[in-house]
Amino acid sequence: MAKSMTLLWGAGSPPCWRVMITLEEKKLQGYKHKLLSFEEGEHKSKEVLHINPRGQLPAFRHGDNILNESTAACLYLENQFKSQGNKLIPNTPAEQALMYQRMMEGLLLTDKLKERHDSAVKRNKEALAAELQLWEGYLQTVAAGSYLAGPFSLADVIVFPNTAYAFHFGLYVERYPKLGKYYSLLKDRPSIKASWPPHWLDGPHGYDILKDL
Numbered sequence: 508m509a510k511s512m513t514l515l516w517g518a519g520s521p522p523c524w525r526v527m528i529t530l531e532e533k534k535l536q537g538y539k540h541k542l543l544s545f546e547e548g549e550h551k552s553k554e555v556l557h558i559n560p561r562g563q564l565p566a567f568r569h570g571d572n573i574l575n576e577s578t579a580a581c582l583y584l585e586n587q588f589k590s591q592g593n594k595l596i597p598n599t600p601a602e603q604a605l606m607y608q609r610m611m612e613g614l615l616l617t618d619k620l621k622e623r624h625d626s627a628v629k630r631n632k633e634a635l636a637a638e639l640q641l642w643e644g645y646l647q648t649v650a651a652g653s654y655l656a657g658p659f660s661l662a663d664v665i666v667f668p669n670t671a672y673a674f675h676f677g678l679y680v681e682r683y684p685k686l687g688k689y690y691s692l693l694k695d696r697p698s699i700k701a702s703w704p705p706h707w708l709d710g711p712h713g714y715d716i717l718k719d720l
Contacts, residue, residue: 521668522577531698534592606656646685
């Protein structure tokens with residue numbers, strides 16, 4: 508099954524990382540993949556545009572099926588391989604509702620992190636700080652050792668890469684202790700360790716882009 512899958516990805520990209528975590532959780536190792544460089548513009552190459560005409564990563568194909576939006580790819584993989592690997596959608600309606608809500612909010616966090624990274628505009632910085640405080644609040648109600656919607660789920664697949672990205676680029680754990688505990692809870696999960704951005708293995712980036720939040 509995995510041999511009929513192809514993933515074109517960029518290291519450190521939360522959307523790419525989500526798909527890779529899902530593939531690991533569903534025990535779909537062995538898929539074809541290729542690491543491309545954003546810095547060298549490889550995401551605009553003909554190889555990518557053939558799969559994703561937007562020229563963005565990830566670009567994911569399973570047989571004749573193409574899914575280039577990371578959340579769509581994660582949902583597709585969970586639904587196509589429900590009985591394989593780890594279940595990523597919880598059973599109860601309450602947990603499912605919370606999972607879907609946090610998934611969608613996780614995409615908003617992705618957008619705000621990108622805005623902060625691309626611009627030093629004060630308004631964007633304040634919006635990201637407010638967004639991070641929201642997540643601190645959400646995690647106040649999560650029991651110790653639990654995940655965003657009870658069991659580990661697609662909510663965590665979507666949100667954890669954002670959290671890791673923020674801390675990698677200088678977010679202070681002391682200012683966001685609940686996010687810090689959530690990060691520590693998940694960073695050694697096998698699917699996350701197996702898909703960890705290779706250029707992050709040496710530790711924090713050092714640019715401290717988010718240190719003043």
